[in-house]
Amino acid sequence: MIPLPVPKRSEVSREYTWDLESIFSYDEDWERNFQALEKHIPEFEVLNRMLTQSGQTLFAVLRTRDELFAEVERLLVYASMRRDEDNTRRQYHRMVDRSMQLYARIVTIASSIEPEILALPQTTVNHFLVETPGLQIYAHQLHDVNRRRLHVRSSEVEAVLVELGKTTDASETIFTIMSTSDLHLPTITDEAGRQVLLTKGNYQLYRQSADSRIRQQAFEKMHGAFHNHRHAMAAVLSSKVKSNIFYARQRGYDSCCQHALARYNIPLCVYDNMIDIVNEHIPLLNRYMKLRKRLLELDTLHMYDLYVPIMTPLHQQKISYQQACDTILEALAPLGEHYVSNLESAIKGRWIDVYETAGKSSGAYSSVAYRSHPFVFLNFQNDYDSMYTLAHELGHALHAFYSCAHQPYVYSAPTTFLAEVASTLNECLLTEHLFKTTSDPTKRLAILNHSLERFRGILFRQAMFAEFERQIHRHAEQDGRLTADILCSLYHTLNEKYYGAEVIVDELIDIEWARIPHFYRTFYVYQYATGFSAASALVQQLLRDGKPAATRYIELLCSGSSDYSIDLLKKAGVDITLHETVRRALALCEAHLSQLEQLVPYLVK
Numbered sequence: 001m002i003p004l005p006v007p008k009r010s011e012v013s014r015e016y017t018w019d020l021e022s023i024f025s026y027d028e029d030w031e032r033n034f035q036a037l038e039k040h041i042p043e044f045e046v047l048n049r050m051l052t053q054s055g056q057t058l059f060a061v062l063r064t065r066d067e068l069f070a071e072v073e074r075l076l077v078y079a080s081m082r083r084d085e086d087n088t089r090r091q092y093h094r095m096v097d098r099s100m101q102l103y104a105r106i107v108t109i110a111s112s113i114e115p116e117i118l119a120l121p122q123t124t125v126n127h128f129l130v131e132t133p134g135l136q137i138y139a140h141q142l143h144d145v146n147r148r149r150l151h152v153r154s155s156e157v158e159a160v161l162v163e164l165g166k167t168t169d170a171s172e173t174i175f176t177i178m179s180t181s182d183l184h185l186p187t188i189t190d191e192a193g194r195q196v197l198l199t200k201g202n203y204q205l206y207r208q209s210a211d212s213r214i215r216q217q218a219f220e221k222m223h224g225a226f227h228n229h230r231h232a233m234a235a236v237l238s239s240k241v242k243s244n245i246f247y248a249r250q251r252g253y254d255s256c257c258q259h260a261l262a263r264y265n266i267p268l269c270v271y272d273n274m275i276d277i278v279n280e281h282i283p284l285l286n287r288y289m290k291l292r293k294r295l296l297e298l299d300t301l302h303m304y305d306l307y308v309p310i311m312t313p314l315h316q317q318k319i320s321y322q323q324a325c326d327t328i329l330e331a332l333a334p335l336g337e338h339y340v341s342n343l344e345s346a347i348k349g350r351w352i353d354v355y356e357t358a359g360k361s362s363g364a365y366s367s368v369a370y371r372s373h374p375f376v377f378l379n380f381q382n383d384y385d386s387m388y389t390l391a392h393e394l395g396h397a398l399h400a401f402y403s404c405a406h407q408p409y410v411y412s413a414p415t416t417f418l419a420e421v422a423s424t425l426n427e428c429l430l431t432e433h434l435f436k437t438t439s440d441p442t443k444r445l446a447i448l449n450h451s452l453e454r455f456r457g458i459l460f461r462q463a464m465f466a467e468f469e470r471q472i473h474r475h476a477e478q479d480g481r482l483t484a485d486i487l488c489s490l491y492h493t494l495n496e497k498y499y500g501a502e503v504i505v506d507e508l509i510d511i512e513w514a515r516i517p518h519f520y521r522t523f524y525v526y527q528y529a530t531g532f533s534a535a536s537a538l539v540q541q542l543l544r545d546g547k548p549a550a551t552r553y554i555e556l557l558c559s560g561s562s563d564y565s566i567d568l569l570k571k572a573g574v575d576i577t578l579h580e581t582v583r584r585a586l587a588l589c590e591a592h593l594s595q596l597e598q599l600v601p602y603l604v605k
Contacts, residue, residue: 009086009357016321016354018375023078030078030095037071038102044068045109051116055132061113062138066409068106074369075099081367084377086359111162117145118152137408140562147265151251161250168247171240172520178232179515185225188217198222207307212298219304223508226515233514234484241476244522256473260523264417265564270577271466271526274533277582278463282498284586285460288452288593289502295600301502303495303509306456311445317384321354324380324387328394331433332426334542336550342398351397352376352390364389366396370409374400388450391430395423403560411562416524418565420531421538422557427454428539428588441599448596455589458532464498466526469519487513530576536585537574549573 009017024030044064050057079095087093117125125142129135152158185198191211196202198221206218226233241256248259258268293301295310319327325347329340346352356379368374374397380386399422404412414422431451438444471490476482488510495505518525541549556572569576 006356006358009360012355012357015350016352017350018081018353018377019350020078020081020375023074023369023372027091027095030075033071034075034098034102037068037075040068041102041105041109044106048109048112051113052120055128055135058117058128059132059135059138062141062410063134065106065110065113069110070370070409072099072103072106074372076103077367077369077372077375081353081375081377084361085353086357087361088359114145115152115158117142118149122146122149138410141410144265148262151253151262153250157250161247168243171236171243172517174236175233175240175517175520178229178236179226179517183225183229186221188214188221190214204307207304208309210308212305215304215308216302219302219506220508222515223511227508227511230484230488230511230514234482234487237472237487237513237519238476238482240520240522241473241482244473245477255477257470257523264415266417266566267577270530270566271470271523273577273579274526274529274582275463275467275470277579277586278460278529279467279497281583281586281589282460283501284590284593285456285498286501288456289499291593291597291600293502300504302504303499303506306503309446310449311442317443317446318382319384319387320382321380321386324390327387327433328391328426328430330437331391331430334429334546334550336547336554339398339550339554342401343394346374346376346394346397346401349373352378354378354380356381364393366393366400368397368400368404370404370412374398374404384446384450388427388430391426392423395426398422399557402554402557406558407560407562411560413561415561415565417527417530418556418561418568420528421535421569424458424532424535425538425553428535429542431592432539432543435595445596445599448592448599451592452589452596454532455585455592459529459585459589460498462525462528462532464494465516465518466523466529468494468513469523469525529582533582533585534569534574534576536588537581538572540584540588541573 024033044061047057047061047064051061052058076096076099079092079099083089083092083096085092125146129139129142153161185200187195188198188206190196190206191209191214198206198218203218203222206214209215209218244256244259248254248256251259253259253262255268257271261268261271289301292305292310296305296308298305329343329347332343333340351373353376360379361377362379363377364379365377366374367377376390376393376397378386378390378393380390396419399414399419400412403414428451431447434447435444438447468491471494472482472487475486475490480486491513492505492507492510495509499505513519538549538553542553552572556568559568559571562568563571566576574581
């Protein structure tokens with residue numbers, strides 16, 4: 001079958017494109033705003049030097065900083081989205097570069113604000129808050145700055161740490177270069193007997209192949225390539241861990257994990273509890289692996305068999321964009337009429353750029369500029385996977401919509417810890433709706449398989465990653481060396497623990513750590529698992545309690561980052577510090593697995 005040509009942007013109906021004119025009517029307007037903003041930067045620099053003179057000057061600096069960031073982000077959002085519409089239009093690449101340079105200038109000037117505030121006694125800051133009209137809006141931010149006071153060094157030491165960061169932060173860049181430019185992947189033989197160059201992109205497809213020979217070949221050659229560079233990759237990751245240890249000790253933290261979690265005021269028990277509870281439920285993962293092996297009719301299940309769909313995958317089941325929108329609106333009805341009404345505005349009001357067109361960037365995302373409605377970038381393929389992507393990105397978009405509408409700029413962006421809750425919750429509600437409204441056993445199985453893969457990939461796999469990250473840092477903190485052999489041994493042992501009861505833990509899986517970029521974003525991956533757990537708990541509340549739970553959830557969306565993430569979730573009805581929260585998510589996983597097991601007699605004769 002000859003694939004249909006990708007349409008030009010001019011050939012797509014206007015209703016399926018986003019209205020970036022709502023940000024800037026013409027590129028000339030962007031240019032005028034850029035030049036006006038550029039002229040204000042020297043004024044901000046001068047004002048910044050007077051920051052600590054009084055409450056009024058502190059308020060003026062913080063307010064000016066927010067105005068500048070809000071405006072430069074508007075410039076950047078417009079330019080980057082125009083670029084992503086059609087990458088052949090070079091003028092938008094230049095506009096993105098100019099926006100980033102302007103953004104960097106503002107960041108550099110604003111970076112002195114926090115040290116200057118910390119140079120003041122806290123009693124003085126408290127006095128400023130009481131006596132200065134308007135400054136109270138920054139009370140939470142100033143409290144958060146003070147919270148970190150004990151971990152901030154003298155101005156001289158701080159200056160040295162900033163300079164050191166320019167060299168110690170190079171690990172991620174080196175990893176990226178090594179895993180892309182310097183990693184030469186071999187060819188494999190595809191289903192048609194052709195020699196095809198293995199890439200990171202087609203590897204995702206080949207590991208889902210119905211032919212086990214293709215899956216095994218892709219697995220072995222991908223991981224074999226990383227294995228050939230294992231000592232260099234180990235040196236890079238070890239360098240990153242040593243850098244983390246250095247900064248944690250310089251800041252006076254007991255561990256790298258404590259240092260990383262302190263950014264959002266997350267207690268260590270959240271990290272440790274998540275790993276402990278997931279460990280308790282490893283038999284649930286093994287139960288799913290046993291069922292997967294049966295449905296795939298395999299005598300043994302290998303690590304390269306974990307991604308092949310057990311039935312016709314959702315991405316092969318067709319659904320139009322309009323049907324997807326209608327289904328999502330129905331699925332998210334538990335969130336209340338106001339939420340659904342705003343969803344309809346997003347769909348009908350051209351917040352969404354829907355279809356793939358010539359020159360358009362790949363993937364999907366949600367983006368927002370303060371004082372503008374959010375936008376959603378798609379490459380909709382008329383399948384269920386695309387519908388899930390749409391639901392996910394609309395979750396981000398509505399979160400941004402509520403947050404920007406109810407918070408000043410300083411608190412308008414949710415923390416990373418909360419960012420995935422809204423998007424994941426939409427996906428969970430969609431799964432519940434599809435399962436309840438679908439009677440065909442094959443489709444029901446595909447829906448449940450999709451859900452269980454989300455649990456495996458987000459909760460179990462990210463918990464395993466988090467456990468590995470904790471282990472390698474503890475090992476290094478005790479003056480242990482992180483060689484390739486040690487890293488591979490630790491990673492193999494974890495895979496044995498999580499999968500060994502039902503899966504052959506192939507030796508080459510030991511090197512998988514070398515191709516995971518998230519290990520260079522220190523103690524980051526746990527937030528996928530905690531966010532997924534929080535979203536699962538909220539979904540169960542919504543389906544059980546109805547309107548009261550929906551009201552609490554909308555209040556969470558409206559709150560942005562106006563309080564600590566832990567406290568905002570508690571107000572919504574979820575205490576992520578409790579074991580029970582992760583257990584509730586895993587209870588939902590078990591319920592879906594039980595439903596899948598009940599369908600097996602219809603599918604396996």
